[in-house]
Amino acid sequence: MTKPQAKTKTKIQERNSRAILEAGLDVFSAQGFRGATLDQIAEAAGLSKPNLLYYFPSKDAIYLALLEQQLQTWLYPLRAMDPLGDPLAEVMAYVRRKLELSRDFPRESRLFANEILQGAPRLMPEIEGALKRLVEEKSAILTRWMSEGRIARMSPVHLIFAIWAMTQHYADFDVQVRAVLGPGHDPFAEAGSFLEQLFRKLLAP
Template structure:
């Protein structure tokens, strides 16, 4: 009896729903206002909850922000984790580019949240960036370096190849308003970007033709 009393209670459906409401509202507010411009009052209002009710689930603005960033980073790393050293290099790299572009299309608010955090010096993410992210990028850079040494892709600085993929895919989320304004009506920026980036990276990573 006593042991049961001390077990943590599972969250009710209402509690789970309210946590998700807060996360959704915070994503909107943080992606539009940045961390410094966002307030708990704005998040509570967007979530349709009172501020005291919000504070029942998250003790501070920082706690909500870190919760979102931690979940986001895991999602952001998944496509790179799937880069298979045993696969065909060109297919693997192009698949990674497509998955990153799909993330920009499907999670634009999350991309802008991440960009805002990095632009502020990543005060809440630096440990993760210098730890889990760096380790994964170093691991996959070694794969790219090996493929280049085997003559299967062009000899490019592997870390900078990964940076280029990030820049060229996340641009469509972080600057979506600009992209759509420049392209105008009748364009699907993501469909066009898929075709363009396939062509760009196919040419970029193609190994040099051997002569003689």
């Protein structure tokens, strides 16, 4: 009898944890970290505050869990860059995947951007650690491709920065983009075509 009860409890815990994180994402995205409260998150999750605190001991813990989750999602496309692949194809695939993340995870992108604008008080160890190491690893691959004459020579780190800036803009400044474009436009489809053209010209050896 005890095993089925344990399984049921595990499912409930997983469901409630997901509900808290989803509610936290909504509240933090709308109110910012300082404006958000545990009461707001608990209400959005459909849980009591004491029940929420069973899963996460503080507002900071929810916020950090969301940031770490987003960082892993955000870094995956860069990790997927294949050193054995065609250089131009690999860079263009990275650009497309980053733009898709901006389209599919706009709230998460804005949450991450707000953390960086505040000086990354909670994420700095990850940024100086895993993120920096990954950028250095992929920069070395880009440098090798450049030295082989397979893509144009430029700063590999600033190339990565440019990809971040040009793709995340469409999530972080979505309201501005849509207001300027006006109705009848698909910002991400149009951005995909533009960025494809831009980076292909930029990277041509």
